[in-house]
Amino acid sequence: MNSLLEKYIKKESLPYIFCPGCGNGIVLNAMIYAIEALGIKDDTACVSGIGCSSWIPPYLNMDVMHTIHGRAIAFAEGLKLSQPDKNIIVFTGDGDCLAIGGNHLLHAAKRNINITVIMINNYIYGMTGGQKSPTTPIDAKTKTSPYGAIDNPIDGCGVAMSAGATFCSRWTTGHPNQLKKAIQEGIAHNGFSFIEVLSQCPVQAGKSIFKERDPWKIIQYIRKNSTITSVWEDEYKEDKIRLGNFKKETDKREYCEKIITLKKRMKQE
Amino acid sequence: MLRKEVTENEGEKVIQGNEACAEAAIHAGCRFFAGYPITPSTEIIEYMSEAIFKNDGMFIQMEDEISAMCAIIGARWGGKKSMTATSGPGFTLMQEALGYGVVSETPVVVVNVQRGGPATGQPTFSSQQDIYQAKYGSHGDYEIICLTPSSVQEMYDFTIKAFNLSEQYRTPVILLADEIIGHMRERVSIPDSVEIEEKEAIEKCDEPFRRDKNHVPYAVDFFKGCNILVEGQLHDEKGRRIGHLADKSGQFIQNITRKITDNCAELTDIRHMYIEDAEILLIAYGSVVRSAERAVKTAREKGIKAGLIKINIIWPFPEKEIFRLAGHIKTVIVPEMNMGKYCREIERCLKQSKVISAPKLGGNIHQPSELAEIIEKEAALSYE
Numbered sequence: 001m002n003s004l005l006e007k008y009i010k011k012e013s014l015p016y017i018f019c020p021g022c023g024n025g026i027v028l029n030a031m032i033y034a035i036e037a038l039g040i041k042d043d044t045a046c047v048s049g050i051g052c053s054s055w056i057p058p059y060l061n062m063d064v065m066h067t068i069h070g071r072a073i074a075f076a077e078g079l080k081l082s083q084p085d086k087n088i089i090v091f092t093g094d095g096d097c098l099a100i101g102g103n104h105l106l107h108a109a110k111r112n113i114n115i116t117v118i119m120i121n122n123y124i125y126g127m128t129g130g131q132k133s134p135t136t137p138i139d140a141k142t143k144t145s146p147y148g149a150i151d152n153p154i155d156g157c158g159v160a161m162s163a164g165a166t167f168c169s170r171w172t173t174g175h176p177n178q179l180k181k182a183i184q185e186g187i188a189h190n191g192f193s194f195i196e197v198l199s200q201c202p203v204q205a206g207k208s209i210f211k212e213r214d215p216w217k218i219i220q221y222i223r224k225n226s227t228i229t230s231v232w233e234d235e236y237k238e239d240k241i242r243l244g245n246f247k248k249e250t251d252k253r254e255y256c257e258k259i260i261t262l263k264k265r266m267k268q269e
Numbered sequence: 270m271l272r273k274e275v276t277e278n279e280g281e282k283v284i285q286g287n288e289a290c291a292e293a294a295i296h297a298g299c300r301f302f303a304g305y306p307i308t309p310s311t312e313i314i315e316y317m318s319e320a321i322f323k324n325d326g327m328f329i330q331m332e333d334e335i336s337a338m339c340a341i342i343g344a345r346w347g348g349k350k351s352m353t354a355t356s357g358p359g360f361t362l363m364q365e366a367l368g369y370g371v372v373s374e375t376p377v378v379v380v381n382v383q384r385g386g387p388a389t390g391q392p393t394f395s396s397q398q399d400i401y402q403a404k405y406g407s408h409g410d411y412e413i414i415c416l417t418p419s420s421v422q423e424m425y426d427f428t429i430k431a432f433n434l435s436e437q438y439r440t441p442v443i444l445l446a447d448e449i450i451g452h453m454r455e456r457v458s459i460p461d462s463v464e465i466e467e468k469e470a471i472e473k474c475d476e477p478f479r480r481d482k483n484h485v486p487y488a489v490d491f492f493k494g495c496n497i498l499v500e501g502q503l504h505d506e507k508g509r510r511i512g513h514l515a516d517k518s519g520q521f522i523q524n525i526t527r528k529i530t531d532n533c534a535e536l537t538d539i540r541h542m543y544i545e546d547a548e549i550l551l552i553a554y555g556s557v558v559r560s561a562e563r564a565v566k567t568a569r570e571k572g573i574k575a576g577l578i579k580i581n582i583i584w585p586f587p588e589k590e591i592f593r594l595a596g597h598i599k600t601v602i603v604p605e606m607n608m609g610k611y612c613r614e615i616e617r618c619l620k621q622s623k624v625i626s627a628p629k630l631g632g633n634i635h636q637p638s639e640l641a642e643i644i645e646k647e648a649a650l651s652y653e
Contacts, residue, residue, distance in 0.1 A: 012507075012509070042492070043492070045491050058498055058509075058510075063491040063492060063496060063497050064496075064498045066498065066499065066500050067339065068366060068501055071335060071339040074331065074335070074339035074340050075339045075340065076343060078329075078339065078340030078341055078342065078351070079346060079491065080347075081327040081340070081344060081347075082300075082301050082343070083348070083492060103336075104332065104336055106332070107332040107336075259328075262322065263325065266322055266323060
């Protein structure tokens with residue numbers, strides 16, 4: 001057995017509930033490698049909400065909080081403030097983070113609080129059986145958009161960065177090495193980090209959006225329709241999804257740090 | 270284990286109910302506060318935004334009440350005693366996360382300074398309309414501990430008690446105040462020390478949710494080597510979900526409810542006056558107790574054998590104690606600042622008595638004279 005598997009996964013919790021071909025395993029793998037590279041397992045806790053993506057942390061041999069729909073970031077902020085020296089990683093999905101939890105994303109990014117949010121975007125509500133999500137492409141037919149989605153999809157990275165996230169990356173499950181590096185850098189970054197992972201859901205999105213049930217073919221399709229860039233232009237006109245490490249801003253101060261400085265100043269006065 | 274904690278600012282002073290609550294929270298060891306401003310509880314978040322930093326705690330004004338409730342649960346697992354304070358609409362928004370607090374067995378304190386509802390209702394007026402929401406507000410079967418202060422002094426004392434009970438039973442506790450108590454200024458005596466419940470978090474444990482004979486799980490925190498899985502799903506001793514197992518799931522619900530109902534005697538906190546020979550009894554809680562007390566005294570002056578029961582912890586419902594004290598009394602009047610809610614519980618408990626609901630709506634408290642009138646009317650009827 002792989003030694004990392006022994007170290008990080010609760011054997012008694014297996015098998016995973018993920019469908020065959022799901023992208024969650026790749027993200028879990030990237031995250032484990034990132035934590036191992038940083039050597040921070042005992043000083044890290046994971047928080048997740050509700051949805052397929054949020055089922056990643058419960059298998060981990062770490063302190064984990066599997067919370068309610070959309071609020072993982074809010075729980076994580078409380079946890080971070082009570083233990084500012086620890087690393088908090090949030091696992092969330094496109095529905096959890098951008099629909100019901102959108103407000104918390106905005107405000108955590110605005111505060112620049114040092115938590116790492118990994119948002120797995122599979123373009124659909126997978127756990128409830130294939131309904132339209134905030135990232136479902138326009139015209140896509142899902143269980144709740146039988147005539148095609150009318151509303152425009154939302155771009156998580158754009159939202160996070162404009163709200164004030166100081167670290168932002170987007171990769172796909174077809175870029176496991178880049179993803180691992182981005183997660184590693186995101187955790188190490190002292191500020192709010194947002195990492196989006198475009199992932200394949202061969203069961204639900206495969207059926208309704210990609211018209212393709214082969215996970216590898218969906219990954220290839222997403223890769224083909226994306227372009228790697230390091231500069232985020234607000235006036236982006238091209239049709240391709242942008243991937244890359246878009247932002248790493250280090251001069252903006254972190255939220256907990258600001259409070260700690262404030263408390264020191266109060267003591268002196 | 271109770272530990273003596275020396276307080277600052279001891280002595281007598283005149284402060285507001287909301288301030289007394291915030292000060293007590295600091296004395297009780299609260300070191301994390303998350304909230305969102307809402308009338309009539311705002312003074313608590315204002316006070317905490319200053320006091321908690323001075324006491325080496327953390328404060329955050331969240332984007333809404335939903336996230337405030339979530340943040341205090343998160344912070345408690347980080348090992349800090351936590352509290353939030355809100356009113357009406359904010360309390361409604363907190364209900365889902367409150368249920369998560371119950372199932373994850375997180376000791377936190379939620380203060381609801383009640384205002385008039387429903388919806389935006391009467392933001393600056395008092396009510397006791399949320400007593401059922403405090404008990405049944407979140408979905409599913411659960412039990413809650415809920416305290417109702419009726420003076421500024423009790424706002425202080427009950428806040429400390431709320432923290433202690435939450436730690437003792439590992440569950441969210443609700444301090445259900447109302448606008449009158451929250452905004453009233455009264456003399457308060459701050460003791461030089463208070464008794465604080467503190468359980469040492471265990472380290473390196475395989476089954477963090479194992480229970481003692483009172484159905485209460487261990488005290489555990491994150492980052493202590495326990496690899497805890499805090500779950501909103503029904504779970505076993507290790508935190509793993511058991512929703513697919515009917516027997517275990519039923520047992521879980523039994524555990525989280527019985528840890529409160531089985532300890533109902535310990536959780537009963539009732540005061541009474543003139544009850545020994547009482548023929549007409551008032552049962553009240555919260556600010557209404559003040560009017561009820563005056564009314565009973567007036568009735569006594571007129572030679573009517575009136576008495577009063579004051580309930581400090583309304584949930585769990587102290588059924589046995591109320592029956593013991595009042596089972597023989599013919600007429601029971603339940604004044605409340607709502608349509609008449611608690612009187613249903615009293616009716617269920619005192620089947621032999623004539624239970625009269627004395628509701629008061631619109632934001633005003635019962636005048637003592639109104640209650641005295643009801644008592645006199647009932648006394649006249651019983652003499653006929």
